[in-house]
Structures are given as C-alpha cells and as structure tokens.
Amino acid sequence: MIDHVHDLNAVREATDRLLSAVGTLDNAAVAGPSRLPGWSRGHVLAHLARNADALVNVLEGRPMYTSAEARDADIERDAARPASAHLADLRESAARFQRAADAPADWGRTVALRNGVTDLAARVPFRRLIEVELHHVDLGIGYAPADLPAEFTAREIAFLADRFSGHPDVPALRLEATDGGAWRTGRTEGEPLAVTGTAAALMCWLAGRRDGTTPAPEAGGAPLPVLPPL
The missing domain is CATH 1.20.120.450 (dinb family like domain)
Structure with missing residues (x-):
C-alpha cells in the first residue's frame, strides 16, 4: 500500500x-x-x-x-x-x-x-x-549509494524491477541482495538468471549508474545483462 x-x-x-x-x-x-x-x-x-x-x-x-x-x-x-x-x-x-x-x-x-x-x-x-x-x-x-536509506534502496529496486517486468529486451532475472531482499524482473519465460550483489549495487545497475564506489553485481560468471535505458 x-x-x-x-x-x-x-x-x-x-x-x-x-x-x-x-x-x-x-x-x-x-x-x-x-x-x-x-x-x-x-x-x-x-x-x-x-x-x-x-x-x-x-x-x-x-x-x-x-x-x-x-x-x-x-x-x-x-x-x-x-x-x-x-x-x-x-x-x-x-x-x-x-x-x-x-x-x-x-x-x-x-x-x-x-x-x-x-x-x-x-x-x-x-x-x-x-x-x-x-x-x-x-x-x-x-x-554514495551506500549512504541511501535502506528502505529507499529496497523500494527503488522493487520500482525498477516492476518497470522492467515483462520487457522483451530483458531476460528473466532473479535479483538477490546479499544484504537482504529478492526480486524478479524481465521476461516471464525461461529459467531466470541470478544476479547478486548488495542492494545498493543492484539498485545502481537497474538505474543505469556507476559511481565508482559500488561494485557491480555479478551473474554467476555469466556476462551481466545490458539493460535498456529507462
């Protein structure tokens, strides 16, 4: 709500x-x-x-x-x-x-x-x-992204995950925050690719940002998908 x-x-x-x-x-x-x-x-x-x-x-x-x-x-x-x-x-x-x-x-x-x-x-x-x-x-x-309130970061990930949900150019993804939280986004078909990182890292990636202080998330050795612009 x-x-x-x-x-x-x-x-x-x-x-x-x-x-x-x-x-x-x-x-x-x-x-x-x-x-x-x-x-x-x-x-x-x-x-x-x-x-x-x-x-x-x-x-x-x-x-x-x-x-x-x-x-x-x-x-x-x-x-x-x-x-x-x-x-x-x-x-x-x-x-x-x-x-x-x-x-x-x-x-x-x-x-x-x-x-x-x-x-x-x-x-x-x-x-x-x-x-x-x-x-x-x-x-x-x-x-820095790590300075953002945790509540905001989690809500922004959910907001951006919803933006990309069902997007034909985004593969099925399972986002897993190492400091808590999980989300699904992208296409609905296929086995989802797990993308892991801190919540701040996931948010930066979804928002198309790299600030030099937050490591990029990882996709289990696979290339990190390139997301379309918001």
Whole structure:
C-alpha cells in the first residue's frame, strides 16, 4: 500500500540533506562535472528544481512539461547559474512542491506524467524522492549509494524491477541482495538468471549508474545483462 504521507516526510528529509550539501558548494564546484555523462553539477541542480515544478504541474492537473524540448532548454538555461542561485531555486521549488502535495486531494486518482506514462497521485511523492536521492548521488559530492536509506534502496529496486517486468529486451532475472531482499524482473519465460550483489549495487545497475564506489553485481560468471535505458 502506498503511504503518500510517509513518502512526503521522506522527501522533506532527503531535501534537507540535499540542501545542506549543496550549501557547501562554490561556483567552481557547481560548474564541475557530475557523475552523469555530459552534465555539470549545475545541470543536475537545474533539473532537480525544474522537476519539482513539473511535479507540481502533475498534481494540479497540468502537463508535466510543455514539451521535451522546453524541458531540456530550461535545464540548459539554468545550468550555468552561480551556486547561490541554484541553492535558492532548489529551496523555493521544493517548497512549492511541498505546498502542492500538502493540499487536500484525491490521492487515488490517476495522473499523467511524461511520454504517456500515468500513475496514481499517491506515488508522486515517491517519484520525487527518487529524483532527490539519486541525483544527490549523481552530484558526486560525497553522498554514495551506500549512504541511501535502506528502505529507499529496497523500494527503488522493487520500482525498477516492476518497470522492467515483462520487457522483451530483458531476460528473466532473479535479483538477490546479499544484504537482504529478492526480486524478479524481465521476461516471464525461461529459467531466470541470478544476479547478486548488495542492494545498493543492484539498485545502481537497474538505474543505469556507476559511481565508482559500488561494485557491480555479478551473474554467476555469466556476462551481466545490458539493460535498456529507462
């Protein structure tokens, strides 16, 4: 069962961690490369702020973004700002999201996201939590996958496993976390390939991330399957 109130509290806590970390960055650090290919830390921060506003749009019944081109242009426009401007924008956009999410609403309704994706309104706070937590890691400023709350990591694995479930380009997989937890994903036919690693390693692999601090999971000597982009 989705508990949007619980998830909104988790978003507040994760946002506070992010704001504290970003508050230590200077202009040179913001302009430096993130762990996402082709993106500076400024790109990541701009995306986080605009994502908060986009999810306000979702909650209030408007299109998430006016277009994919406008989304990308907004990120490029804002990426080169000084650190102080990024911090202020992150704080203000996060507050706008919290106000929209705190408003009385039917949390069982279906909302529209990007690219024709729909979901329950109650899952929007968790989607925002994913953005805040994973992109905090992507900044490359000392917050690693192993630092993520264990509850979040397990839920993100389950969320991503569900995304890949039945995908024709993903073989049948059994994901086994050495620190607890097991999931199934991929095609439904055939003997599943066991992929093992820490929960953090499994999550990074499913999310298409390599941060240099988390060993890749293993597939029992077989090549680790290449997953399609999310």
